[in-house]
Amino acid sequence: MKEIxxxxxxxxxxxxxxxxxxxxxxxxxxxxxxxxxxxxxxPVNHEDGILKGHGTSEFNEEVVATVCGVVERVNKLVYVRxxxxxxxxxxGDIIVGRVLEIAPKRWRLEINFSQDAVLMLSxxxxxxxxxxxxxxxxxxxxxxxxxxxxxxxxxxxxxxHDGSLQLQARSQKYGKLERGQLLSVPSYLxxxxxxxxxxxxxxxxxxxxxxxxxxxxxxxxxPKDNEMVEDHQKQEEFTPLETRQHICRIANSIRLLSALGxxxxxxxxxxxAEASMFSNIAIKDILGxxxxxxxxxxxxxxxxxxxxS
Amino acid sequence: MVGLSIGEKKFIQGGISQDLRxxxxxxxxxxxxxxxxxxxxQANGSARVKLGATDVIASVKAxxxxxxxLQPDKGKAAIFVDCSPTAAPIFEGRGGExxxxxxxxxxxxxxxxxxxxxxAGIDLSxxxxxxxxxxxxxxxxxxxxxxDGNLLDALAAAIKAALSNTGLPKVSVDLAAAxxxxxxxxxxxxxxxxxxxxxxxxxxxxxxxxxxxxxxxxSEEESQMSSAVSVSVNRRGQICGMTKRGGAGLDPSVxxxxxxxxxxxxxxxxxxxxxxxxxxEAAEADDA
Numbered sequence: 001m002k003e004i005x006x007x008x009x010x011x012x013x014x015x016x017x018x019x020x021x022x023x024x025x026x027x028x029x030x031x032x033x034x035x036x037x038x039x040x041x042x043p044v045n046h047e048d049g050i051l052k053g054h055g056t057s058e059f060n061e062e063v064v065a066t067v068c069g070v071v072e073r074v075n076k077l078v079y080v081r082x083x084x085x086x087x088x089x090x091x092g093d094i095i096v097g098r099v100l101e102i103a104p105k106r107w108r109l110e111i112n113f114s115q116d117a118v119l120m121l122s123x124x125x126x127x128x129x130x131x132x133x134x135x136x137x138x139x140x141x142x143x144x145x146x147x148x149x150x151x152x153x154x155x156x157x158x159x160x161h162d163g164s165l166q167l168q169a170r171s172q173k174y175g176k177l178e179r180g181q182l183l184s185v186p187s188y189l190x191x192x193x194x195x196x197x198x199x200x201x202x203x204x205x206x207x208x209x210x211x212x213x214x215x216x217x218x219x220x221x222x223p224k225d226n227e228m229v230e231d232h233q234k235q236e237e238f239t240p241l242e243t244r245q246h247i248c249r250i251a252n253s254i255r256l257l258s259a260l261g262x263x264x265x266x267x268x269x270x271x272x273a274e275a276s277m278f279s280n281i282a283i284k285d286i287l288g289x290x291x292x293x294x295x296x297x298x299x300x301x302x303x304x305x306x307x308x309s
Numbered sequence: 310m311v312g313l314s315i316g317e318k319k320f321i322q323g324g325i326s327q328d329l330r331x332x333x334x335x336x337x338x339x340x341x342x343x344x345x346x347x348x349x350x351q352a353n354g355s356a357r358v359k360l361g362a363t364d365v366i367a368s369v370k371a372x373x374x375x376x377x378x379l380q381p382d383k384g385k386a387a388i389f390v391d392c393s394p395t396a397a398p399i400f401e402g403r404g405g406e407x408x409x410x411x412x413x414x415x416x417x418x419x420x421x422x423x424x425x426x427x428x429a430g431i432d433l434s435x436x437x438x439x440x441x442x443x444x445x446x447x448x449x450x451x452x453x454x455x456x457d458g459n460l461l462d463a464l465a466a467a468i469k470a471a472l473s474n475t476g477l478p479k480v481s482v483d484l485a486a487a488x489x490x491x492x493x494x495x496x497x498x499x500x501x502x503x504x505x506x507x508x509x510x511x512x513x514x515x516x517x518x519x520x521x522x523x524x525x526x527x528s529e530e531e532s533q534m535s536s537a538v539s540v541s542v543n544r545r546g547q548i549c550g551m552t553k554r555g556g557a558g559l560d561p562s563v564x565x566x567x568x569x570x571x572x573x574x575x576x577x578x579x580x581x582x583x584x585x586x587x588x589x590e591a592a593e594a595d596d597a
Contacts, residue, residue: 098312149312178316181331218320238323248324248333255332283333287341 014293021296022260028303036065036080044078053079087112087187087212089165093156094196096182096210097167099146105139107146109154112187112212113165119146119154123168124175151177151216153208172223173197179239180206180218181251185258187213191265198266203246207266215264217251219243245283249273252286259287260296313532321533325518330530332361337574339525342466344585346474347593354475354504356589358467361527362457364396367449367467369475373494374446376437384436384444388416390451390464397456405453408460411554412451415461419512419541419550420468430510430541430549431472438480442492445477458528461539461552465512470586472509476501510541510549511579513571517559522567524574538567542575 036042042063044050052058055067056078065071069082089095089111097109100116107119121134121142146152153174154167169175190209198207199220208216219239239247253272257264272295276286285291313321324330334340340361349355352368359365376383390412392405399405420430436445449471451464479500483493516526516537523530531537536555543549548568553559559567 098314147314150314151317176314176316178314179320181317181320218316238327239320241327241329244324244327244329248329248331251331252333283329284335284338286333 011289014289018293018296021293021300024300025296025303028300028307034071035069036071037068038065040065042071042078042080049076051077053077055080055082083188084186085188086114089113089117089156089212090192091156091158093192093211094153094208095156095167095212096151096153096177096208096214096216097212098182098214099148099150099152101148102142102146105134107142107152109152109167111165111210112184112214115163115165117154117156117165117167118160119152119167119169123157123166123170124154125170125172146176151182153177153210153216156211177208177216177218179221180216180247183215183217183251183254183258185213185215185254185264187211189213189258189261189264190215191263193265195266200246200250200266200270203250204243205246205250207250207269209264209266215254217247217254219247246273248283249276249286252283256286256292256295260292260299262299313529317529318533321530322519325521325523325530328521330523332527334525336521336523337570339578339581340527342581342585344466344470344582344589345592346470346586346589352471353477354471354473356467356470356474356586357454358463358470360457360459360463360466360525362455363459363463364453364455365460365463365467366452366454367464367471368452369468369471370448370450371475371477372446372448373438373480373496374444376441376444378441380433381441382437383433384446386421386431386433386436386447386449388420388449388451388468389413390416390453392453392456395455396453400453400456412453412460412464415539415552416451416464416468416512418552419461419465419510419539430508430543432505432508435505438494439482439492443480443482443494456528458526458531459514462512462514462525465510465541466582469506469509469511469582470589472504473506473586474590475504477504478502508543510543511575511582512539512541513575513578514539515567515571517555517557517563522570538564538571540568540571540575542572542579544579546572546576548572 042056042065044063052063055065055069056063057066065080067080067082069080072079072081095111097111097117100108100110105121109117109119111117121139154169155174157166157168160166190211190213192211196209200207204220206218206220250269250273253269254264257272276291281291321331325336328335343359345357347355348357348366349368353371355368357366374385390409392400392409394401438444449468451467453460479497479502481495513524514537515522515524516531516534518530518533534555535557536553536559539552541549
């Protein structure tokens with residue numbers, strides 16, 4: 001589940017094209033934000049009296065940044081929001097995580113946060129859909145719901161008093177994810193939106209963009225109540241080849257977009273996958289040099305035209 | 310080691326039986342490879358090879374030494390591999406030791422040949438300067454910087470690139486100075502002899518998952534393997550060494566099949582690697 005850096009053997013022209021496109025993209029972006037690197041001075045008005053927040057320090061009576069990121073100001077507080085940091089949860093976020101261990105009445109999940117998240121047995125619907133008190137028997141059968149290493153989709157419920165992060169999965173759309181692959185991208189590339197579950201009907205693919213940067217691409221499954229029984233018969237057969245091709249194409253599009261550092265939205269991902277299909281590019285060549293340059297140039301054109309209109 | 314849920318394991322196995330792996334490759338496709346040479350200025354030769362998210366560095370250090378009395382007409386070469394704790398948390402402390410030893414042994418078997426030095430990919434007799442008196446000792450070190458499967462192939466490729474980057478200083482020996490003791494040697498600062506790498510094999514690892522086998526497995530795929538066979542093949546298509554990992558047994562006919570597949574793949578891989586090394590050499594010459 002490593003983030004795949006692009007290994008491009010670019011030709012001379014491709015390299016200059018890519019560099020030009022990325023530079024122009026940077027020019028378009030940098031006008032709005034005050035991004036700093038380590039040891040950059042942050043301009044402040046000392047007369048107002050300021051509070052130095054995270055990622056800042058005082059040096060020779062100037063406020064300097066100690067991390068790379070974007071300067072944020074909230075009233076008197078000045079801090080630097082770091083890039084490429086770990087995921088910072090907010091209540092209501094939809095996340096994808098992996099079960100690390102089963103503890104009494106709870107599962108512990110890895111969600112790319114600075115600590116493990118907790119999913120209580122009481123804050124999820126039982127597979128048979130009954131709302132009732134969780135008994136000791138339920139507690140003993142927790143492994144039949146989620147095992148170690150299972151990929152689980154859930155929602156951030158909130159922080160407890162002791163600072164631990166609580167999750168909930170009180171709906172049929174949450175739960176175990178099977179038959180697909182989990183990708184990990186920097187979490188800042190996934191913006192919070194209204195919709196994080198996407199069923200791409202044309203391809204029969206489910207796409208879940210977790211706010212924590214874990215992205216699930218898998219075969220579409222209808223949410224249903226009592227899946228426990230028939231589960232085991234269904235496991236024997238593999239994903240159909242055609243669906244698998246779509247899954248791999250979409251997954252590779254996500255890998256490419258995240259390597260180029262573009263925000264990930266379902267539209268953008270599908271657009272990239274369709275562009276690759278349109279120009280007859282093999283699935284493994286999506287990560288190749290030519291398509292990478294083309295994608296960067298398309299994105300540049302899109303942003304330029306958006307700016308004009 | 311990566312933990313995978315049952316659903317993901319099934320997905321990987323299904324992909325391999327349908328000849329479409331998770332990143333869109335087919336069973337016999339390598340990931341894109343990139344080669345950088347001359348990354349360690351202190352070494353006589355060095356190279357860094359990236360194969361997808363796998364990242365390894367190899368360096369070659371040459372020292373003047375004395376050939377062993379049993380083989381006065383041959384130089385010495387030794388291979389060591391180290392797994393950096395930055396690659397995976399389990400490599401911290403002594404955690405990577407087992408894997409390091411396994412990798413070094415496999416590479417020694419694949420590149421150095423038997424104890425007698427016969428069948429070696431690295432021509433040890435070219436390392437002799439004065440028979441029985443002076444020879445080059447080659448210390449070949451591999452470092453795993455980031456691990457995403459198929460370490461052996463990447464290390465072998467890095468060693469091949471590092472050796473092609475190696476220049477051994479020209480040595481002039483004054484035999485008259487001392488008859489029975491070590492003769493006096495003089496190293497040239499300007500003239501370097503290029504190391505002949507045409508005979509150095511590449512290693513192709515075939516990982517068996519389910520009923521099929523694949524090349525260049527990622528660590529996710531490796532976690533599903535039943536066994537893996539690494540074959541080292543030289544430019545002429547000859548087998549220089551073999552190692553098998555994994556607990557499950559293999560039918561002899563499967564092994565023969567694997568060897569012939571490895572042989573045909575090795576020729577493609579060798580030409581890709583050669584062109585990457587040439588490109589890296591050109592890039593380095595541009596920088597200088």
